[in-house]
Amino acid sequence: MTVTSPDTTAVGGRPVVPSRGKLRPLGQDEVRITGGFWRERQDVNAARTIPHARSWMDRLGWTGAFTAPDAASADRRGREFTDSEVYKLLEAMSWEAGRGVGAPDALEAQIAELTTAIAAAQAADGYLHTAFGRAGQRARYSDLAWGHELYCTGHLLQAAVAKARTGGDGADPLLAVARRAADHVCEAFGPDDAPGVCGHPEIELGLVELFRLTGERRYLDQAALFVERRGHRTLPPHHFGWSYFSDDQPVRQSAVLHGHAVRALYLAAGAVDVAVETGDDDLLRTVAAQFDRALARRTYLTGGMGSRHSDEAFGDDFVLPADRAYSETCAGVAAIMLAWRLLLATGDGRYGEVVERILYNVVATAIADDGRSFFYAHTLHQRTPTAALPRDEEQLGFGGGPRAPWFEVSCCLPNAARLLAGLSCYLVTVDDTGLRLHQYVDSEISTHLDDGREVGLRVRTGLPDNGVVTVRVTKTDGRPWSITLRVPQWAAGAELVTTRGRRRVSSGDIVVYRAFAVGEEIRLELPTRPRFTAPDPRIDATRGCVAVERGPLVYCAEALGDDDLDTLRVDDTVPPVDVEAGVEVRARFDAPGPDGWPYGSPGAATADPRPTTPLTLVPYHRWARRGPSTMRVWLPTT
Template structure:
């Protein structure tokens, strides 16, 4: 183990302590409760006409002996049920729903019947290949699937106090602890898709059983050690692959096994696996005080956030392998930017905030949340993006060019590999758990979302009521309720997008000179019940330009206001968006349009459009110049695009000097 962490860690304020009453976010939370979770239940039960079949629930029924049939779907299809149950659990925390709880209980009973006596639970290997379990960890996601069910079990226990699913997942984890390790007859390996690492830490926190933390640490420590476990495993099964009839080729970087995790210098390979791995590493570091792990987390965070992240908080630029490519390679039209990857980035950021509260983590968490995550779901809650492009031309991504086939110009009803929709649901349902943390007598406010939070500082009960005008305006007002006066610090994040920040306490300006530490304005005083604090953040329209090494954005600019990135869409600006130019000195005006896409702010500017009416049929010419004509440009928030039918979209626009 490394040296213990020098700083006292912060603790997240749990979902149970927070009640969100925010106009902007309540729409999405209510959407998850009223539409998304019921829709996804229908989807995993194969009740949605025209949507891709799921088979997820029927697989459990077949494995439980309740139905006859064959396994359907991907080898990790069980996770759709697990993530649905986890989202249900978070919804039950914030609002009791007897009918929904009964539905979940009935599903959990089926899961219990599908579990084998050893504790093993995986419907694919139970139904289809019972003799091959634990023989292809490289590709078959057994531990990944177990991890999602463990997360669901912990969440459901925390929400309801019921142990039915918790006991199931404890048996899963107990079986894993028997199967894996360096002892005689054990498997000295780990999963191809990281996830179980963070899940086991959650189970450790719920149960207090050190065994679960130790096996999580084992998987992290073992990863990347030589000789290669995946190569040895492949040799043992004749190098067969799960996915086709070819022999397996193992790319260590794709699986993050090219080096031990503490020695990795840059994020490489499958993007979701990277951030799930890092979330697990941060969790283990938090519990064990392993400074070498947290240093590796910092190093890989810096690489992702400063060299491999899109302006929208998306990560993973390559469709091939759903992966990171190399530093500063951020194509906008062939981008992958899987919704799950941004959700995993939020998981990682949230954990880093507990290890060392610093606004750089919360800024990215906010960026990914408001942009990529929200863009991943339509306003109706029934259509979803798996891939989140920053530039779309429908004729191209629906044409013969296979390089663009992964990009969709409209959201889909469901996916055969449906990891993203339930991931969105569980994140939004648990949003209250990402807003605050405490460290000693300091309360950190990471996200400005209206609502109430009740917590205890050194035995003093504190209630904060937050009124937020984000994302449209930059004010957050806090009302403090206390039984008696108490001294504590309220640490308010100053976002990177705020050009100025000011604080007013009980109507009087509070000087922030020397009070901003690691991006948080620390308001230290003896508070009395009824005190009010207002944070005012300037929200100018920002022109954002990329690092010069991002070749795809050379000569282009993007617009951002507050946490929201903006884009041009064909519905407002006509087709051929590549012909539009935004003058460097153009006046940018913000206007609220209540009737547009649920009520949004639109940025308007006078720009130019290239005209090629005299071009003719020649592909290349030297005897003509493109003419310019005035064009009124309208930018909408990126999260709102593709809610008005199929059309072109671009985040980056050419800048006219």
Template sequence: MTVLGPAAPRQLPYVAPLPLSAVRFDPASLLGSWQELNAAATIPHCLDNIRRTGVLENFSRLTEADPPGKFEGFWFADSDLYKTIEAIGWEMGRSGTGQWAEVLAEVADLLERVQEPDGYLNSNIQGTEGKERFGHLEQSHELYCAGHLLQAAVALHRGGGDTRILAIARRVADLIVNALGDELPLIDGHPEVETALVELYRETGDESYLRAAELQVERRGHQTFTGGFGPPYYQDHLPVREAVEATGHSVRQLYLAAGVTDLYLENGDESLLKAMEQLWDSAFGSKMYLTGGHGSRHRDEAYGDAYELPPDRAYAETCASIAALQWCWRMLLATGQARYAEEMERSLFNAIAASMASSGTAFFYSNPLQLRTGHDGSSEDAPSERLPWYDCACCPPNLARLLASLHGYAATSDASGLQLHLLSAGTFTADALTAVVESGYPWDGDVLVTVSGQGELAIRVPAWATGATLTVTGATVLVEPEPGAYLRVSCEDGATVRLSLPLTPRLIRADERVDAVRGCVAIARGPLVYCIEQADLPDGVLVEQLRLAASVPITEERVPDDLTPVRLRLSAIARPLETDLYAAYQPDLPAGTPITVTAIPYHAWANRGPGAMRVWLPLS
């Protein structure tokens, strides 16, 4: 049975996604292990917390003639449920599990009973006295919640064969289509429904949903929203073809961009793609953290100015990195360019991976690149450790739906053959050929591909992989491996392709306009950014005292079967702490004491209790 994955374009401008059913990550691979953890721990944890925080009760109370109690949680809490059942849909498609049939039936029952005859469905608006439907779209998140229902319905239909929730979602979508026919500038303060409507069009073939998505995109940017946050917060300051600087609330910006790109993938309007390419350059070229985090401001959860990228107050919301990955995937489908896959990998292995504890049941919402000694972690927006849940719980179920569908983002096909974008052990099948990948990536750099069938195989060579080498048998090399591009080989049945990526630890610097990390370097190995945690330092030495010499060798320490199987060891200097906040400039500072320090992958930080951490390390 063919199971389509997230974003399944009908028009396919450049490369086509593989069906989920044509991809399987090796469960022992890092990406595969995250999917297993997601199924075993994160999805059940989300379901527990959705029930605990009253999200289901928000619906069930409305099935009574005189609803008891009141709506609980944030006004967009419906979306927590929708994202969780979307995760279940993808997970059913991945593993064939039927373990959540009962809860899905419960949800379908509730939604059917609460949905109004004309299709309206929103437990906050319906369950709160005085609230009027579509009366305050600037903040109400009604289309946002509807969009997540649509996406859940698409996932459940693709992955689980569901038709009940799809029918509910179509009634919601039909109502939106009708409402959008009005003269009202009916758009939502939080973009999300755009990509959902396109996906529902793809799943049903009903073109009214595509037209509704078009209207959402075209109506945006005309300063409909004049409230306290100001139009840029909502990306409502300029029409999408002119709004080419990443601006405002970062998750909204990135969901909108994914929706616009989805629209391009169906209507082929080149002016949309051009704007998205410019916007992408702004976001990924001047406003992205080294870890693939987006959004440098806690205030308004917003993008800052270009190069305003403080590691300590990085907001870098988990949802923003997920949205960025979803957008990059669509840009990749539209263009086939390696840079989009490169950034998917960056965010996946760093910002996104860091958001989840090794248990799969605790999460970061913001993903800073530095935690200071003495950090006040009492606020939910900047805790010192991952929390089991959040009052605003958008991130955990977003992570669940991404991980359950992650194999859908790994590879594509076109007329000539198969393209591998995310390197992982697993099996990837296009029409004409199947690639079985064996690799310990990202811990090891050797990627061995065995091909059955025949055709062209393209493998992305990461931009950092200078010196990558290739050996093939039964295949002809069309394009040699070059960093940041695809190697291409023409394969006979039984061909083997061995790509060896050099994983030598390396130092990275930032454009000097990133003032916040001036004079610092970061350590990386392959796609993984590393960090230094207080837990690995000797007593009496603070993370803040460390200075690196750029010329110092970095050695690897293997710790098999550990959360951090490859650690890095290097020499550093521990400088004495200073006493004056400001002092007369003097060129020579005390040298400090040599020590040896251990760096661990950033994504594994904060799994050993709270403590200081740095990604960017000052040079001595």
């Protein structure tokens, strides 16, 4: 693997800074999103989503739990993991302040306020959790399966690293809290102490990144110890099985991601971090193989992961029911975290395509246009109409239905918020010879290559609506270097236009290497014409159906009125076409069968002389934004 330099600067930080790998990530000071689809969502995130999350956490007492006196600790409000939501909010605020857009000083003031409260709640030995260990509460680490104490600490460490890398320094107060908490974890769970693991992986990620920031080796060693302790069934039995806690099988012995989707993905990401920093290439290959198999057999068309509501888990291979898709927003964020780490470690550009799919079809779908309501789960078939929810009511249910302003378990909103705030860090990397563009977003890039040369690019694109990408060189020194572009699998017929002419290019990485001139442009033309997509025949739930995609977007049929989407049939012999409101297909609505016994002779229930008529589909990320509706992604054929 190519050696890369650790992050030694306080500003312009990156969420992930591996000490080695095929690719070096760029930070917020090097890549700035300037417009288009994702800049709009970043701005909504800053202006509405982050304040919305803060107001709910204040209202419900989640932030106040850090300042509650011991006498009132037994009356603490919220679930045992709500500390983590405050930490994720702090991380989102830190990345947002690092963007330098809007009112970063106001965010810094909020960060300082919350840090003061958190520091005051920390015990003398570094332990920090508001639901355990105080008067009237259960003892520390008395419920490792469900207590989420180490999980919360992991999010604290990630928040502190974000703050230190976006304007803080080695003396940052939040970093001081995080180091004391990490030191406590190492003392309590080190090699000669309790052999426990947390029921929800996350501490591994935080410990490795804190090691990368501080150079403190014990943090990496403790993360590696947690990874190796996994899978030995040290946690109590549970009716969902040990797989729910990622404790049924050692990481090195698993063939595929399984069990609770978010837990499995966080653990896999932490294992990649450990593998990279310890030079354990066998572990890295093992996790990559697990993820690849999950992508091939256990992932929805949208990139969503998790097909079981009961235990929020991956199903078996090819068990992907559309109407019971769980596909939690947090699982989408976690899958991006894992794919990004594998991309940096291996240089394999197909992981960039995974990130793209999840961004456009899970993350973009999750949050409402006003930034103040969100999906927890992402069904691919809504059978009953959604309904407007009260704007001031916390929701208890997670799956199905409309976007909600808040859930009793609201892990997904701050998770999406921290990803969106730091999104510029997931677009571009440096390799041995130049820059690699993984996501096409309107942006300005100014950085240095590994040999110290300064280079710069300006990227403009109409994606996801228009597939033209223009890359303009803004800084160079006359010596040759490379610009690597990713041609997605969906872009059949793509063409590359440079000063040397036009040529057809196939999917994969396209390298343009030469001595560029300032002002020189490269244009990549990615066809975004709509297309039918067929499922693998082993997916029983979607056999006999097709879906429609256009560019990176998945489309869906949405009914705002009386149309019964369960009777919909699409003519897949007529190609889908672009229309102003979306994508048009030819379809019909069969007459519903008679009430009574729902079985009969083959073909009798589908016989219908009606002709097909045009039906307009909308991007999946736009569904449930126009009012109560039903929806389906997979469309039965005529």
